[in-house]
Structures are given as C-alpha cells and as structure tokens.
Amino acid sequence: MAHTVGIPSGTRSSLPKKSSEKIAVVQSALPDFDEYVEEIRGLWETKWLTNNGEKHQQLEEGLRSYMNVNNIALFTNGHLALEAAIEVLGLTGEVITTPFTFASTSHALVRKGLTPVYGDIRPDDYTLDATKLEKLITSKTSAIMPVHVYGNVCDVEAIEVIAKKHGLKVIYDAAHTFGVTVNGRGIGTFGDVSMFSFHATKVFHTIEGGALTFNDPELKERFERIKNFGITGPETVHEPGGNAKMNEFQAAMGLCNLRYVDETIAKRKVVRDAYDECLKEVPGIRLLKSQSGVETNHAYYPIVFTGDQNRRDELFQVFADAGIFTRKYFYPLVTDYEWIGNRYASQRTPVARSIAERVLTLPLYPDLALDDVKRICDILAERMMTT
C-alpha cells in the first residue's frame, strides 16, 4: 500500500461474502473479471493506451453526468489533481485548511510552496468550522481548502460568503464525497474547484485515479494542459506542465465500476443502517448524523468515544485481537506529523485534536456481511456496557 497513514484494502478473494474470521476495514469493489476484459479488449486493436483515448472520453462524459457537474478533468490520481488545481488557480502565500484529513490535502499545499494555516473543525460533522475561519485570514491568504470528510458536506454556504467577502478561492478536497448531492445539486459544483479521488479504497474507483470538477469552463483547457507537460500542439509547449494523465486501463475500470455504483452505494447504506440500528443504544459512543438535504454515499463509518476516559485505543486493540481491522482515521492530526515539527502547527485546533484521539472507523464496504456487522456491534456493546 502506498498510503502509510491510509486505509489498507482487502482483496475480494480472501474475503468471502459470508461472515468471516478476519474483517478488513475497506474492500475494493471489482467488476466481473469478464466484463473488465471485454472493456479493455478493443485496446489491443487500437493500441491507444493513454492520452485522452476513447475510454477516457467515455468516462469523462459518464462522470460529468453522474456527478451532476458542469466541467470535469480526469487525472491519474486525486493528489496530483489537487496539486494541478493549486497551480492553475495560482494560489500564493497562505491557505486555510483542516488538520483533520488525509496527508494529501496539506502535502499538496506544501509541495506547491504554500503555507497551510490550520482552522478547527465542527464537533458534529468534523468539517472545517466556518465560524472560526475569518480570524485566520491575513493579507497573505489566497484560498480556503476545506475537506468534505467521511462523506459529510462542509458548510458550503458560509464558506462561500467568507470567500467572496475576502476575495479568496475555494478548493474542496471532495475525495470522500463521490456522488454526494446537496438538495439535488452535485457536491462538485461548490467552490472554484473540487478534487475527487478514485483510489481503489474509495466509493468509486479507477484503481488509482482522480478528477477535478469546476464551474468555469475556461479552466478545462488549463487542467488538460498542466497534466500533459504543458503541450498544446505538435510543436508548441505553453508551460512547464507535469504528467498526471489517466490511462485507458484506469478509465476502463471506471466505466465498469460506474455501472454498479448506485448498487454499491445502496449496499453501503444497508450496512450503515444495520450499524446504526444495533449501536444506537450503546453508551459512550457517538454515531454519524445525517445532514439535512444531503444525499450521502456512506463512505465511512466513524464512531467517536465520548466521556472522560478515552476508550478508543482499547477498543482498537480488542477488535484487532478478534481479527477485525478498524482504523484510527484520522489520527494523528496532520499538525502532529513528524515532518511538520512546529513549522505550521502554531494554530490551536482543540476540537480536531479531541476527535482525532477518540475516533475509530469501523469496517464498511458493500459486501460486508450483516452477520459480521452484528459481531462487531456485539463486541463493542459488551465492552462499553461492562467496563
């Protein structure tokens, strides 16, 4: 696994649908083997394997429609898409973001020469707290980069008001929110740009992959250029772009997975509802609440241990001993990463710290057997009621 602070994926073959001894925290969805082979068969005739091929074009159109967005550009992964967005929007100086996220969000900023400034999160949905944003804005601030964490939607309206008032760009890390809508509107239409990850562990995937969605159609050409060395024609190179193109095999995986994504989200909901039902009476934990107007994708199932005593680490071990892999996701906070030292960690984010120390994400994937959900809930309930 490339992600050291990420989520390991299981494989379908080692994890049958029936309840199993060992339970992974996530499991990559795969189409039927023959269906994928059929999808890539034509590539042996055209021999067109990358650079905006037929599969790429089909996937782009399919996603634009499925995600309910105006414009989209595909990338080889979400992280490089994020770096491309930062570059094309021309961000400078400081960018306000959250420490409660995957490494990618802050790393993209730092790798592009920017200074992350950390705002705290809301205690109920773990997204950036818009009420605490304004005091972090300085003359060097160029943008806000919030994260729709776990499939929860940020306070998009409040963030838009603040951004407009101070002339700031907004780039959403929407890696967790594939297919999510707010009052019917695609989540990728908020802010200037939204980044989606199609990594193998995400709700929809292209093995590795990602996309930027945006409202301004003029950005399209610039994103396409930056991901292909800045090339504009056979003899013209406009700028020192890099390489972040999605290839045809990735796009073919996406075309197959897109056919089943509604089904996989529906199956995720069944698992989530089962958890909600059997955990609702368990003392000492807080479950994810649904947000009004939001159609979520049930990307993750985080629980937060409440009360004075932090039980998270104890339960993590109890589950591990029972062959059940949970994740302290997100822990540590980005501001506690070794490389950061005290370079950027001057702002205090007490809510984020408290959640990072108390959160545990339980296994959730479409084919997780309900018997396994029950076993997980029973272990948790027993521990929380007796000790």
Ligand SMILES: *Cc1c(COP(=O)(O)O)cnc(C)c1O
């Ligand atoms: C997965 C993820 C990313 C990075 O996406 P990749 O496609 O793996 O590069 C960025 N931010 C968050 C919050 C993620 O979960």
